[in-house]
Amino acid sequence: MKAEPSREWDVAIVGGGPAGLAAAAELRRLGVGSVLVIDREKEAGGIPRHCGESPFGMREFRRVLRGPAYARRLAEAAVAAGATIHAGVTVTALRPGPRLEVASSEGLGQVSAGRVLLATGVRERSRAARMIGGAKPGGVISTGTLQGLVHLQGLRPFHRPAVLGTELVSFSALLTCRQIGIRPAAMIGPEPRAVARWPAALLPRTMGVPLLLETHLEEVLGESWVTGVVVRDRAGVRRIPADGLIVTGQFQPEASLLRSSHLKLDASSGGPVIDQFGRCSDPAFFAAGNLLRPVETAGWSWNEGRFAAYAISRSLGGQLPSSAGSLVFARPVEPLKYALPQVIAAHEHDATRGHRAFQLRVTRPIRGRLALHVNGAEVWSRHLTALPERRLLVPLSVVPPGAVGEAAFVLTEAS
Ligand SMILES: Cc1cc2nc3c(=O)[nH]c(=O)nc-3n(C[C@H](O)[C@H](O)[C@H](O)COP(=O)(O)OP(=O)(O)OC[C@H]3O[C@@H](n4cnc5c(N)ncnc54)[C@H](O)[C@@H]3O)c2cc1C
Secondary structure, eight states: OOOOTTOEEEEEEEOOSHHHHHHHHHHHHTTOSOEEEEESSSSSOOGGGGOOSSOBOHHHHSSOBOHHHHHHHHHHHHHHTTOEEEESOEEEEEETTTEEEEEETTEEEEEEEEEEEEOOOEEEOOTGGGTOEEOOOBOEEEHHHHHIIIIITOOOOOSSOEEEOOSHHHHHHHHHHHHTTOOOSEEEOSSSSOSSOGGGGHHHHHHTOOEEOSOEEEEEEOSSBOOEEEEEETTEEEEEEOSOEEEOOOEEEOOHHHHTSSSOBOTTTSSBOOOTTSBOSSTTEEEOGGGGSSOOOHHHHHHHHHHHHHHHHHHHTTOSOOSSSOEEEOOOOTTEEEEEOSEEOTTOOOTTSSOOEEEEEESSOEEEEEEEEETTEEEEEEEEEEOTTSOEEEEGGGSOTTOOEEEEEEEEEOO
């Protein structure tokens, strides 16, 4: 990419996944003059580029597509709407202005824009971050890497890996294995039941893969390459021979750029602090998609991209209310995992386009009462039964009109 320090784009979008590409097409449709999408991969499209199994596109295109076809269609729609995509370019820093520092094979550069949308998605938690003991051989990879190797490079990285995790994406890893004729040695998770919804848990049985619940991965074995894993369950400790380990799920927002920036980060969600318009603590920056929280579907992220486009076009036209006089949410306390948006800016909310609901998650199975407190007084409550990693929505309309100050969601468990 040519460095274009003096070029003012109306909007620059960091990340060309479903959220960023949806925003790009929508911004152009709303009449925003110049829209640039920057993506570090060699093509835009985001995670669906290497999701060969799952159905995508019902919400967006009213038809069922495989990930790569869906990703291509999103990119084509953005370009057809008049957006520019610069792929193979990494944004290395976010600066006030707004200004982006970028790096590509052509060197370093800067991009300045009227507004910036951050849409960098999520990644799975690495083996290192999970503190799994044992050796550090090759053959330990995430689902994303597995799918990239299989679907983008046509490789077959192993024959009998173990799969760590029981989230939806873990089952997606199983499907990828099945597609290339691999039967994993075991699927391992510490929870008493699979984290993903019920039908998913039937997949290991149909594939002849033992689903080991209430089982902890203690150690990875092997010198240069994985030769097995050591697991611990109620019966004790044992070794499972395997020639690879797929470390799945435990998603985290891809927030490295945020951490080194001037923008406020929410330690609970792992993403930026936003208001109901998707606007960050610096009002020239917006955020959408899975960067906001771990983790939602492509369709949900795509919709958030469109909401963000609408808010950004209003912001460029000076039509968004300022965030002065806002309601600021305290960090949720366990077993609440996160709640967003974390700020309600001046009491205006367009119920048709924007975040219509608070998004919450819990860390473990819960039965109890969820309440909203504003300046210490309870203003709303409801009974709640919830499982981890399932979407929980509370309409923004539960916030009393004109509320300003401090707010918190409080979860009291039934005794
Ligand atoms: C392994 C895996 C499998 C998944 N499988 C499914 C599935 O089957 N179905 C489903 O609905 N959801 C799935 N998801 C969830 C997925 O996050 C969403 O489907 C969707 O991709 C979210 O869209 P997004 O635009 O928020 O982010 P992404 O699709 O993640 O796109 C973010 C983009 O930002 C780019 N980027 C990041 N940082 C930079 C930077 N500094 N500079 C430039 N570009 C950058 C990345 O290259 C990427 O293209 C999966 C997620 C993972 C990690």
